[in-house]
Amino acid sequence: MGYTSKLRQQFLEKIINFYGPFLGAGVKMKNMTKDFRSCTVEMDLTFYNKNYMGTQFGGSLYSMTDPWYMLMLIKNLGPEYIVWDKAASIQFKKPGLGKVKAEFVLTQEVIDEIKVTLEKTVKMDKVFKVEIKDETGKLIAEVDKVLYIRKKM
Numbered sequence: 001m002g003y004t005s006k007l008r009q010q011f012l013e014k015i016i017n018f019y020g021p022f023l024g025a026g027v028k029m030k031n032m033t034k035d036f037r038s039c040t041v042e043m044d045l046t047f048y049n050k051n052y053m054g055t056q057f058g059g060s061l062y063s064m065t066d067p068w069y070m071l072m073l074i075k076n077l078g079p080e081y082i083v084w085d086k087a088a089s090i091q092f093k094k095p096g097l098g099k100v101k102a103e104f105v106l107t108q109e110v111i112d113e114i115k116v117t118l119e120k121t122v123k124m125d126k127v128f129k130v131e132i133k134d135e136t137g138k139l140i141a142e143v144d145k146v147l148y149i150r151k152k153m
Contacts, residue, residue, distance in 0.1 A: 012071075025049045025060040030101075036075035039068050039104040045096065056096030056140070062088065065130045065143045068104045073147060076111050080152050081118075086125060087146040096140045102132045114149055123150035 017028050026049050030040045041064050043049065049060040066085065073083045110126075117124050130143040 021063055021066075025057075025063050027060070027064050036072045037106045039072065040101065041065075041068065041104070042099060042101045044099045053095065054097075056100060058090065058092060058141075061092075061096060061100065061132055061141050062090050062143060064100070064102050064132060065104075065145060069106070069128045069130075069145050069147055072104065072106045073111075073114075073149065076106060077114065077149070082148075082150050082152055084148045085145065086148040088143055090141055090143045092141050093139045094134075096132070096134060099135050100132050100140050101135075102130050102143075104128075104130065118149065118151050123148065125149075 012032065016022065022028070025043065026046045027041060027043045030042050032039045043056070043060060043064050045056055049057045051057040065088070070083050070085050074081075077083065114124070114126060126147050126149055128145045128147065130145060131139055132141040132143065134140055
């Protein structure tokens, strides 16, 4: 990892938790591996992210999942690729009554699959499934993140 990459990694780790939407919702990146292949995000239940029923607000649950796969792919695919969040859907399974957590993992197999696909076609959409769980491991929500990926021309 070059000097510039190390600085960007340190900046991301220190400043991302102060990003307005995350700060307001109480979303916290707990860790991101140096290779941008794994990330854990948590959110406590607070006054700021409680809905009328006293459980985790759905928008806050979704916001926990928003940029991570995009950032991870940008870092792992490199500057010759364009990556954008394109769409998402969320299915609520159970009310979030306390701290919730989402884990993001990007494998070498997925990276290779994307590169091989983009050798054959101009662009692609890739769906990543994210599970949001409570402290006991029970599923609170599932989010399907659709990312648009293409090689730069």
